[in-house]
Amino acid sequence: MTGVIIxxxxxxxxxxxxxxxxxxxxHIEGALNAVADAGLALRDIDGIATVASPGPVQVAxxxxxxxxxxxxxxxxxxxxxxxxxxAAAAIRAGYARxxxxxxxxxxxxxxGAAPFRLAASSPPGQFEAPYGTFGPTTTFTIPVLRYMxxxxxxxxxxxxxxxxxxxxxxxxxxxxxRDPITVEDVLASRMVAYPFHLLECxxxxxxxxxxxxxxxxxxxxxxxxxxxxxGTGESSETPMISxxxxxxxxxxxxxxxxxxxxxxxxxxxxxxHLMIYDAFxxxxxxxxxxxxxxxxxxxxxxIADGNTEPGGSLPLNTNGGGLxxxxxxxYGMFAIQEGVRQLRGEAAAQAGDPQISVxxxxxxxFATAAVLVLGxxxx
Amino acid sequence: xxxxxxxxxxxxxxxxWDGCAEGVLRIQRCADCGRPYxxxxxxxxxxxxxxxxxxxxxxxxxxxxxxxxxxxxPGFEDEGPHAIAVVELAEGPRMMTSIVGVPATPxxxxxxxxxxxxxxxxGDISLPVFGPLEPPGxxxxxxxx
Numbered sequence: 001m002t003g004v005i006i007x008x009x010x011x012x013x014x015x016x017x018x019x020x021x022x023x024x025x026x027h028i029e030g031a032l033n034a035v036a037d038a039g040l041a042l043r044d045i046d047g048i049a050t051v052a053s054p055g056p057v058q059v060a061x062x063x064x065x066x067x068x069x070x071x072x073x074x075x076x077x078x079x080x081x082x083x084x085x086x087a088a089a090a091i092r093a094g095y096a097r098x099x100x101x102x103x104x105x106x107x108x109x110x111x112g113a114a115p116f117r118l119a120a121s122s123p124p125g126q127f128e129a130p131y132g133t134f135g136p137t138t139t140f141t142i143p144v145l146r147y148m149x150x151x152x153x154x155x156x157x158x159x160x161x162x163x164x165x166x167x168x169x170x171x172x173x174x175x176x177x178r179d180p181i182t183v184e185d186v187l188a189s190r191m192v193a194y195p196f197h198l199l200e201c202x203x204x205x206x207x208x209x210x211x212x213x214x215x216x217x218x219x220x221x222x223x224x225x226x227x228x229x230x231g232t233g234e235s236s237e238t239p240m241i242s243x244x245x246x247x248x249x250x251x252x253x254x255x256x257x258x259x260x261x262x263x264x265x266x267x268x269x270x271x272x273h274l275m276i277y278d279a280f281x282x283x284x285x286x287x288x289x290x291x292x293x294x295x296x297x298x299x300x301x302x303i304a305d306g307n308t309e310p311g312g313s314l315p316l317n318t319n320g321g322g323l324x325x326x327x328x329x330x331y332g333m334f335a336i337q338e339g340v341r342q343l344r345g346e347a348a349a350q351a352g353d354p355q356i357s358v359x360x361x362x363x364x365x366f367a368t369a370a371v372l373v374l375g376x377x378x379x
Numbered sequence: 380x381x382x383x384x385x386x387x388x389x390x391x392x393x394x395x396w397d398g399c400a401e402g403v404l405r406i407q408r409c410a411d412c413g414r415p416y417x418x419x420x421x422x423x424x425x426x427x428x429x430x431x432x433x434x435x436x437x438x439x440x441x442x443x444x445x446x447x448x449x450x451x452x453p454g455f456e457d458e459g460p461h462a463i464a465v466v467e468l469a470e471g472p473r474m475m476t477s478i479v480g481v482p483a484t485p486x487x488x489x490x491x492x493x494x495x496x497x498x499x500x501x502g503d504i505s506l507p508v509f510g511p512l513e514p515p516g517x518x519x520x521x522x523x524x
Contacts, residue, residue: 131464132452193447241465243473
């Protein structure tokens, strides 16, 4: 365990389509909600972490925070999990006492959002973009046909990932998509990038959220039950999907998971609740296998057999995930938020009485990964 | 209409693009551990050696994985659904590419199918793309059978 807790956690008031909110405003709203959730005031915050843009300097300044510790790690949608890990280290080292981690992204409305630019002289600019890559739908998706050939994953099993997560979303009033869907619905939805149909791709939304992280010694000081950070891990693999070592598995997922489970002193059988960053339907499959919940090639049938949906043995992506709940572009913050809600017992689709929740975050296209093991109690 | 992206070489990648302009696929290998690698850079990713060299690859490859993109990037609007692929060179390294010369359908694009490099003009650059490895044609005059 790390001796560090999540003392406050909250999302923006609304998520979805928010053309009346800039990117910075989403950060501010999430931050104020999380600080209030912790029963604190902004003057209690002495550390700040977020991604650019707008970045930690802008967010701290907007909130009137003068930080003594700053983390601007920006490695894609999992960055907020890395911020939690780095904040835990900083708090243990005495570099910070109370760290605020913020996310805000006008992913759909693009209000006050940084333009997407790829330099034509960068490695992906020279060796991928000339072939027509255009964001995650054309890159993150490429490995799966190799996985399907090697392990026999069927189109129906891939589609079922979206079906299972919609069953959780149906219980969540904040989820963007709540109507039940079938495998046939998924396979009949518009083709985006074969073999991926629209319903196998995540949403694109506006929203934000924030966390307040501090020492476990202060656990009793806060209005909400503390969520203990039991273990953490991070890694990276490749800046270009074409250079991923093995298209059937994520090395970064595996290494981050191994580090987090080792620090927490747990194995897969100890996990009651799981969040796996799901930008596309294949990512939970890669995640389940990388973390050791199933063997290689078994995760597709595992999901299709109902094990991860309501009533199953391993509740997975219980907010509905990026496929049905929300996906601002850097979804990791929302995965952490749902893990916190489940451990507090306050989730919209509460999955029993979980003691341990594991969050697997992805950054880029299998580029980076981080894993958090969160617990209701210290271990 | 926006033009398709044109790569801008950097000093360490220039020999690759020069090779493409000459109609060959020139990649690097480590002179110490012998491992071929791609994309171009002045260090061996397997052993860290700076003692690396350029060589001309065979241009043969197999289809490792792909998607058929139905939402074209700027500049690709006239292509229709097209394959964005990763191929495995006979020498081992993989690279992203386009698959040309066959319809972009799941039926025609079979993983592990043999491919051969070709080059397409794009601005000032020759871009390596891959098409099916042609079966050997009938022998030409004077060619031994």
